[in-house]
Amino acid sequence: MITTLQPIFARxxxxxxxxxxxxxxxxxxxGYVPEEAVPLVAxxxxxxxxxxxxxxxxxSHFRRTPPGKHVxxxxxxxxxxxxxxxxLAAHAAKRAQKGDVTIxxxxxxxxxxxxxxxxxxxxxxxxxxxxxxxDALMDELGDAK
Amino acid sequence: MSVTLYxxxxxxxxxxxxxxVAAAIAxxxxxxxxxxxxxxxxxxxxxxxxxxxEVATAQGRIAYGPVTVADVPKLFSADFLHGGKHALCLGDIxxxxxxxxQQRVSLRRVGIVDPRSLAEYLAHGGGKGxxxxxxxxxxxxxxxxxxxxxxxxGGAAFPTGIKWKTVLDTASDQKYIVCNADExxxxxxxxxxxxxGDPYCLIEGMAIAGLAVGATRGYIYxxxxxPHAITALESALANAGDWLGDFRxxxxxxxxxxxCGEETAMLESIExxxxxxxxxxxxxxxxxxxxxxxxxxNVITFASVPDILAQGAAFYSELGVGRSRGTLPFQLAxxxxxxxxxxxxxxxxxxxLLYDYxxxxxxxxxxxxxxxxxxLGAYLPESQFDTVLDYEAFSAIGAALGHGGIVAFxxxxxxxxxxxxxxxxxxxxxxxxxTPCRIGSTRGVEVIDRIRAGxxxxxxxxxxxxxxxxxxxxxxxxxxxxxxxxxxxxxxxxDFE
Ligand SMILES: Cc1cc2nc3c(=O)[nH]c(=O)nc-3n(C[C@H](O)[C@H](O)[C@H](O)COP(=O)(O)O)c2cc1C
Ligand code: SF4
Ligand code: FES
Numbered sequence: 001m002i003t004t005l006q007p008i009f010a011r012x013x014x015x016x017x018x019x020x021x022x023x024x025x026x027x028x029x030x031g032y033v034p035e036e037a038v039p040l041v042a043x044x045x046x047x048x049x050x051x052x053x054x055x056x057x058x059x060s061h062f063r064r065t066p067p068g069k070h071v072x073x074x075x076x077x078x079x080x081x082x083x084x085x086x087x088l089a090a091h092a093a094k095r096a097q098k099g100d101v102t103i104x105x106x107x108x109x110x111x112x113x114x115x116x117x118x119x120x121x122x123x124x125x126x127x128x129x130x131x132x133x134x135d136a137l138m139d140e141l142g143d144a145k
Numbered sequence: 146m147s148v149t150l151y152x153x154x155x156x157x158x159x160x161x162x163x164x165x166v167a168a169a170i171a172x173x174x175x176x177x178x179x180x181x182x183x184x185x186x187x188x189x190x191x192x193x194x195x196x197x198x199e200v201a202t203a204q205g206r207i208a209y210g211p212v213t214v215a216d217v218p219k220l221f222s223a224d225f226l227h228g229g230k231h232a233l234c235l236g237d238i239x240x241x242x243x244x245x246x247q248q249r250v251s252l253r254r255v256g257i258v259d260p261r262s263l264a265e266y267l268a269h270g271g272g273k274g275x276x277x278x279x280x281x282x283x284x285x286x287x288x289x290x291x292x293x294x295x296x297x298x299g300g301a302a303f304p305t306g307i308k309w310k311t312v313l314d315t316a317s318d319q320k321y322i323v324c325n326a327d328e329x330x331x332x333x334x335x336x337x338x339x340x341x342g343d344p345y346c347l348i349e350g351m352a353i354a355g356l357a358v359g360a361t362r363g364y365i366y367x368x369x370x371x372p373h374a375i376t377a378l379e380s381a382l383a384n385a386g387d388w389l390g391d392f393r394x395x396x397x398x399x400x401x402x403x404x405c406g407e408e409t410a411m412l413e414s415i416e417x418x419x420x421x422x423x424x425x426x427x428x429x430x431x432x433x434x435x436x437x438x439x440x441x442x443n444v445i446t447f448a449s450v451p452d453i454l455a456q457g458a459a460f461y462s463e464l465g466v467g468r469s470r471g472t473l474p475f476q477l478a479x480x481x482x483x484x485x486x487x488x489x490x491x492x493x494x495x496x497x498l499l500y501d502y503x504x505x506x507x508x509x510x511x512x513x514x515x516x517x518x519x520x521l522g523a524y525l526p527e528s529q530f531d532t533v534l535d536y537e538a539f540s541a542i543g544a545a546l547g548h549g550g551i552v553a554f555x556x557x558x559x560x561x562x563x564x565x566x567x568x569x570x571x572x573x574x575x576x577x578x579x580t581p582c583r584i585g586s587t588r589g590v591e592v593i594d595r596i597r598a599g600x601x602x603x604x605x606x607x608x609x610x611x612x613x614x615x616x617x618x619x620x621x622x623x624x625x626x627x628x629x630x631x632x633x634x635x636x637x638x639x640d641f642e
Binding site: 016018021023045054055058060061062073077078083106107109110111112113114115117119122123125127128 | 156157159161195328331332333334337372397398400401402414415416417418420477480481485507520552553554555570
């Protein structure tokens with residue numbers, strides 16, 4: 001763990017309020033923020049473990065367990081609801097039971113005229129996602145376990 | 146001479162396949178030995194036409210859209226590189242009625258310039274505001290902003306000049322400029338479009354704010370849901386050279402918390418803490434980031450400033466109605482046929498936006514309800530569609546314009562369910578500091594569930610709960626959640642029976 005964290009700590013040396021940037025880097029590296037990282041981050045920033053833990057749990061973006069091979073965020077906010085996101089989210093959850101994919105709700109991706117929308121692995125966006133299109137995207141990803 | 150093409154790199158265009166279209170066009174051109182230059186511009190905000198491919202010709206920028214990969218070979222055979230005829234051809238995009246009717250000010254360069262190029266930004270009129278500000282005393286910059294009548298575009302509509310004056314008048318060795326790019330409201334994307342399509346405009350606005358109040362450090366807090374905006378800002382900053390002088394900006398990434406859009410929760414978050422709302426006073430303008438005087442403004446607020454300095458306050462204050470001066474980039478979202486960005490001066494009506502621009506619902510069914518101003522905004526029925534779009538007219542009907550998001554729903558919507566969602570959203574996102582919001586929202590969900598199960602006698606209880614939240618909450622999270630709930634109950638009471 002410490003070998004993963006050291007270069008991250010080095011990058012944020014001297015940065016004011018660096019806790020969130022550090023947690024983002026850890027999650028970027030590992031896919032989540034492991035429990036073992038908490039005391040190390042706390043020590044580095046001269047904070048209590050409780051403070052670091054408090055921040056990790058406060059923000060829904062931070063995961064405390066490893067995600068599946070891919071993370072698929074399904075927008076569940078109002079503008080996507082108006083275009084049928086609820087049915088899509090239910091469909092996605094069902095499909096994910098069979099595969100190695102983590103489905104997460106997200107509250108707006110800023111594409112609200114062309115919903116329902118999803119984002120794969122925090123980079124790839126897809127608009128006007130029907131259930132059929134969703135399945136095709138998952139096939140393409142190779143979501144099977 | 147190589148032909149220049151514009152294919153948006155905007156997140157919405159990419160979500161509709163712009164990257165693949167760009168790759169297919171590049172590959173075909175190479176096969177045919179044609180030299181082309183592809184610029185990944187921002188989006189014009191006509192999303193039903195994305196991916197929108199524009200070709201620079203002597204007759205203007207001839208557009209084709211929506212283009213799919215399958216259309217590419219036929220576009221080449223139609224000689225689209227010289228503006229050739231094709232079923233997808235829209236002609237000179239600048240004359241498209243959706244754009245020609247608008248009055249783009251804050252977002253006037255979005256979709257036009259290469260967002261990564263400072264040189265192009267400067268060539269399209271950027272930089273003049275900063276140059277003008279450098280010749281003025283701080284107080285004179287603040288005065289220009291005050292005279293323009295600009296009010297904050299993040300939602301609360303507080304006069305920007307007054308806020309800046311407080312920071313200017315508070316002595317301190319270190320002051321900060323913080324840009325609120327959390328854009329948490331569903332139905333809004335103007336901040337995102339500006340950051341992706343014209344990032345230098347925001348950066349310039351922040352640098353001017355720095356000169357106005359005497360601050361040399363800036364932060365842009367961008368929500369984690371906007372990775373493309375973060376990349377665009379970082380590359381713009383990396384390419385800024387010494388344009389900003391000693392003003393330095395750091396981009397910070399949020400972490401999925403809606404309430405971190407509230408300015409003091411945002412400051413806590415930048416400081417590395419949980420995003421808990423601070424009690425006021427002290428105002429952030431007096432004691433903000435790291436305890437120092439801090440200007441906090443929305444992306445569009447900052448982006449409006451360069452032109453105010455370059456063209457003078459009057460240019461801006463002449464637009465608009467009443468106390469709502471200038472333009473607001475409205476965002477047409479949800480179940481709408483022609484969704485997109487509509488920047489117009491204050492004073493038009495919801496109906497004009499929904500029908501003249503939006504073309505009614507995407508589903509083809511009648512529009513039944515429209516939520517304006519994000520998750521804390523009211524649901525308006527058809528009978529209120531003629532309300533004038535300005536801050537005061539909206540507050541007069543118990544609604545709010547907020548950040549200008551307009552989310553349309555057709556007649557299949559269940560408004561009791563939407564009311565429940567509003568309470569649930571508040572329960573999920575509450576920072577937990579005050580009881581009416583933290584506990585009230587959870588009770589609100591339960592009460593609505595009972596009403597929906599047939600217990601009509603619980604409706605007065607819901608009203609009184611909303612009353613407690615409105616008057617007992619510390620910030621607008623708990624304080625305005627009653628807007629969507631009560632407006633749903635008021636105008637769509639039949640859905641609660
Ligand atoms: C719960 C909550 C969420 C908010 N979210 C945002 C937001 O996403 N973006 C924003 O600019 N302002 C948001 N605000 C408003 C800010 O607190 C603040 O008024 C604004 O950033 C000031 O900038 P302005 O004067 O330029 O609008 C939010 C307020 C509350 C109470
Ligand atoms: S109203 Fe809600 S979000 Fe705002 S301070 Fe109170 S508990 Fe926090
Ligand atoms: S509501 Fe889904 S992208 Fe905005």
